[in-house]
Amino acid sequence: MSGMIGAMLVTVLVVAAYVAFRAINRDDLELEREPIDYLPVVSALQEAGNDGIAYPPTLxxxxxxxxxKQTPExxxxxxxxxxxxYLGLRQQDRQLRDMVAEFLDGEAEEGDEVEIPGDLGPTWQTFSDRDGDHAIATKVGEEYVVVFGSIDLDQIKVFAGSLTTEPLPDASAAAE
Known part of the structure; x- marks a missing residue:
């Protein structure tokens, strides 16, 4: 019986030593997210009756x-x-301050309004947090469009200016 306990103890120690060795010698794990085609999602949302979906026609x-993806909001x-x-785009039927608090540091400061030529309207509100992340927002219909991320505010503005709500060609009609 003591031989069995000794063997189990040795096995546990070997496994623990292996796990410790791997943890010490492991590089930080980097997760690469695979690129996707987002336009079919936009098309599906438009076909479902969401005519005012703001999206970039190209990247x-x-x-x-x-x-x-479609979200509850x-x-x-x-x-x-x-x-x-990272850069995120959210279009939601929520209070703007709640969206900004979620996507930026909860203590994000409201900045100036800026004029951005494009399809979504000229006036956007800017926000920045203490970590250097930025967001801009405008209202489209009853929803807010917020573009936010860890890139330069000027890049965010250029991206926001590229957004449109134009209907995509119907994929099923194009296949015929």
Missing amino acids: PNGWNAVDA GWALDLYTSQNR
Whole structure:
């Protein structure tokens, strides 16, 4: 019986030593998110009657969409820039201050209104947090569109200016 307990004790010690060795010698785990095509999600939302979906018809060179989905409050698009920096787009029927508090530091400061030429209207409100993240927001219909991330505010403005609510061509009609 003592031989069995000794064998179990040795096995546990070997497993614990292996786990400790791997933890010490492991590089930080980097998760790469696979690029996706977000336009079919936009098309499906438009076909379901969501005519005012704000989306970029194209992405800047080297940028990738990594998530696009309908949410209970609206829709969400997650992107990474060519420098692997995060940018999010949310369009939701919620209070703007609640959205900004969720997407930026809860103590984000409201900045100036800026004029951004584009399809969504010229006036956008800016926000920044103490970590250097930025957001801009405008109202489209009854919903707010918020573009936010860890990139330069000027890049966020350029991206926001590219957004449109134009209907995408019907994919089923194009296949015929």
